[in-house]
Amino acid sequence: MNTRVSKFSSRRDFEHPASSPHTLWVASLFLFLLPLILHMGCASSIDLGEMDSKTEGGIDSLLHEESVVFGRINVVSDGRPVNWPNSTAGKVFRFGAGEFRVLVHSETGSKVFSYTLTDDGSFAWHLPPGNHAIAGYEWHARPGGPNRLSGRIWAEFLVHDKGALIYIGTLVINFLDGRYSMTVEDNFNEALTKVSAEFPYLNGPRSKQLVRLEKGP
Amino acid sequence: MKVPRGILLFCVLSLSACTTFHGVTAVSPEVGNPKFPPTVDSLQPTLKWELSDQPDVTFDLIIYEGLVTESFWRGTERSVGKQVYYREGLTEREHHLAEALKPSTEYYWAVRTRRNDAVSPWSRYDYFLFLGTAWVKGNNLLFMFKTPSEPTAKEGT
Numbered sequence: 455m456n457t458r459v460s461k462f463s464s465r466r467d468f469e470h471p472a473s474s475p476h477t478l479w480v481a482s483l484f485l486f487l488l489p490l491i492l493h494m495g496c497a498s499s500i501d502l503g504e505m506d507s508k509t510e511g512g513i514d515s516l517l518h519e520e521s522v523v524f525g526r527i528n529v530v531s532d533g534r535p536v537n538w539p540n541s542t543a544g545k546v547f548r549f550g551a552g553e554f555r556v557l558v559h560s561e562t563g564s565k566v567f568s569y570t571l572t573d574d575g576s577f578a579w580h581l582p583p584g585n586h587a588i589a590g591y592e593w594h595a596r597p598g599g600p601n602r603l604s605g606r607i608w609a610e611f612l613v614h615d616k617g618a619l620i621y622i623g624t625l626v627i628n629f630l631d632g633r634y635s636m637t638v639e640d641n642f643n644e645a646l647t648k649v650s651a652e653f654p655y656l657n658g659p660r661s662k663q664l665v666r667l668e669k670g671p
Numbered sequence: 672m673k674v675p676r677g678i679l680l681f682c683v684l685s686l687s688a689c690t691t692f693h694g695v696t697a698v699s700p701e702v703g704n705p706k707f708p709p710t711v712d713s714l715q716p717t718l719k720w721e722l723s724d725q726p727d728v729t730f731d732l733i734i735y736e737g738l739v740t741e742s743f744w745r746g747t748e749r750s751v752g753k754q755v756y757y758r759e760g761l762t763e764r765e766h767h768l769a770e771a772l773k774p775s776t777e778y779y780w781a782v783r784t785r786r787n788d789a790v791s792p793w794s795r796y797d798y799f800l801f802l803g804t805a806w807v808k809g810n811n812l813l814f815m816f817k818t819p820s821e822p823t824a825k826e827g828t
Binding site for chain 1: 731733735738740742745750751752753754757759
């Protein structure tokens with residue numbers, strides 16, 4: 455059963471950030487360096503699916519230092535949930551609904567990670583203990599809309615220990631009439647089934663710590 | 672040397688910047704190209720703004736820390752981080768921050784008007800800079816500034 459748990463929701467304006475035009479030589483350089491770029495992109499990823507080793511030993515060694523945080527970011531546009539491309543080609547060339555990235559801010563070391571949504575927006579991240587926040591989003595090549603939208607989210611969550619599996623909820627971002635609002639839902643069982651199927655070697659104490667949306671002044 | 676008027680006109684037209692404010696207008700620090708936020712001279716800067724035709728309002732001020740990420744293929748990316756400062760019901764059109772901010776850090780700020788419990792949307796601005804063959808464009812942006820790397824002599828003591 456899905457339980458809506460948010461005590462409040464926030465409603466905000468889009469931001470259209472500063473942008474510069476792409477030029478032919480930048481595109482050529484991009485294609486030339488694509489393999490290197492993809493490799494570098496993976497190097498700082500928090501995506502559990504991009505780990506080099508998803509075997510039992512690989513996961514175990516990861517959980518000595520970090521925890522796995524899982525949940526879903528459900529983007530709803532004009533009343534319909536958006537499904538995101540899950541292939542590399544789909545991500546690079548922004549097929550369909552385009553590319554939706556969230557920025558995850560880790561207070562430990564003040565790092566910001568970027569994560570691109572795939573499929574229904576379910577995710578499994580590996581993060582060190584500490585305070586973290588889903589800071590904002592960027593939506594590139596939105597069909598029928600501006601080329602790039604961005605906005606603030608600031609949904610905080612805590613990774614309390616190493617070696618844990620922490621569910622942080624479904625963050626629903628609802629785009630409607632040129633604005634967006636956010637709520638948090640608890641779909642723990644569904645999310646656990648999904649993450650267990652995808653990563654069968656994930657073991658560890660499970661806990662639920664739903665993200666906390668910032669109370670606007 | 673006399674420069675032909677045509678060339679002068681071309682130069683003026685191809686180097687034009689436009690800033691449009693929604694809500695209050697930022698006076699100090701001045702806002703402009705969001706890729707180069709102005710550096711204030713203190714960790715406790717005084718922020719100033721103006722607004723015409725609304726004599727009976729007070730102001731709310733909010734400041735967020737900026738998050739800056741550098742990557743090889745996306746360059747410098749900025750996003751709005753944690754809320755670090757909020758004051759409500761300010762009667763003046765300027766505010767000297769009561770707390771020191773972090774050095775060498777970018778911040779976003781916005782002001783809204785308040786009449787009792789009714790508040791306006793937070794201030795925003797649009798920016799467009801045309802450089803002849805390239806341009807910088809941003810809509811619906813928060814005001815920005817960057818703090819200095821060191822506290823001023825007065826703040827340091």
